[in-house]
Structures are given as C-alpha cells and as structure tokens.
Amino acid sequence: MMQWARGGGKGFCGTCGSLTAACVIANMICDNETANQIVLELHNWYCDTKFPSDLINKMASNKELYVDDYKTTEKLTQVKPDSILCHVSVTRWCMESGYASGSSERSERCARVAADCAYKLTELLNQVADGTFKRKYKIPNEVNQCRSCHSKGKPYDKGHWSRGKMRCSNCHDHNPEGTAKHVKPGHFQEYFKKQNK
Ligand code: HEC
C-alpha cells in the first residue's frame, strides 16, 4: 500500500515516505480527530529529530531490528532534517555524512528512518491507548510569525494567497526584519500602509 511513497513518491522526494506511512496507519487506527493530532506531532517531530536516533543506530549495530539484511551495521551520522521533505532530509544527510544518495549507506539510513518512524508512531498510539497522549513538538515561532499572514485564510491582500506549515526559512530568507527571498526588508509594511489609508 505504501510502496508508492518510496523516495517521497516514486523518487519525486516530496514528503518522506516513512512519515507518510506512519500517518496512514494513524488514520487506519484512530478517529480523525486523534489521527490529526498524531499527524501534526509526527510532522513536527520528524523536522526536529536527528536521524537515525541513538536507539535505532544501536539496534542496527547489534542486528536487533526485524530484518534479515543490513546494508551496513556501522553507527550512521545523525542529522536533523528540519523539513518533512525527502529531498531535504536525504540531501542534508548525504552532505553531512559524505555518502552519495545512491550509496548503500544512504539506503540503510533511510531504512533506519523508517524504523524510527514506526517506533515513534507506536509510542504515540500507546499513549493514545493509555489516555496520556499530548502533543510535544511545536511549529516554531518564526514559522508562526510568517503564518500570521501567509497561512490558509481569507483576506487575500494580507498574504493569504499561500498556506503551509513547513519551515519557511528552508526556501525563503529569514531574518529579524522578516524579509523573505526576493522581498525587500519589511515587505509587508506596504500592506499596513494601504490598510491605514
Ligand atoms: C504582517 C503580514 C506578513 C507577515 C508576518 C509576513 N508576510 Fe510575507 N507578505 C505579506 C504581504 C502583504 C506580501 C505581498 C506584498 C509585498 O510583497 O510586500 C508578502 C509577500 C511575501 C512573499 C512574496 C514576495 C514577492 O516577491 O512578491 C514571500 C515569499 C513572503 N511574503 C514570505 C514571507 C515569510 C517567509 C515570512 C516570515 C519570515 C513572511 N512573509 C511574513 C505579508 C506578510
């Protein structure tokens, strides 16, 4: 069912397939309301987690995972993607580890990301079952700042011709003046000037 999501959608490198798979399973098991909360938690957790985690790196080194085949049992470099995108997650890992995207170490790294996602999902589902689930990972403040104008919303002129919860600074410049790539400092001041007229 999830094999299409390899490489973030047959190599298009959209959302990481392991993250997608975990979200699908949350929706299969939980009511929509609960699944939505798990999906948000998983997305924010994914951005903020150094993959592969210590636990999964160690289990792989000791051959304790439920697979017969390991591409390598070495402890792999741990990198935080700061993005849900396969493209960013893989590229940042390759640049830091020095392994090519077509290397067997990169395949093993992504297999371990799959293990991490499965582990995290299980942990969250157990919390739901125990009635102790509470979201822990958050959308960073810088992102919410941009989202105050560019999230899904009605007033077009204010910036609501865009939407999203990704980390804006991955693709748009980000600094205390709130500039974005191709935008002059304080770009939205024009909007307020027009409003005040
Ligand atoms: C107070 C509302 C507001 C906030 C906060 C805001 N923007 Fe904007 N943004 C606008 C408006 C209005 C425009 C269109 C007018 C303009 O370009 O000045 C715009 C334009 C843009 C554009 C398109 C620029 C272009 O070339 O046309 C990008 C990209 C952008 N914003 C990204 C961001 C990012 C990233 C952040 C957070 C760092 C952010 N914005 C914060 C209101 C806002």
Ligand code: HEC
């Ligand atoms: C993965 C890269 C990526 C991320 C992350 C991202 N954007 Fe964008 N954004 C783009 C691209 C590509 C465009 C289209 C630019 C174009 O065609 O001119 C765009 C367009 C926009 C525009 C409209 C620009 C215009 O010319 O009017 C706004 C506003 C914007 N993004 C805001 C944001 C905000 C706010 C965030 C964070 C919540 C964000 N983006 C996250 C890549 C990204």
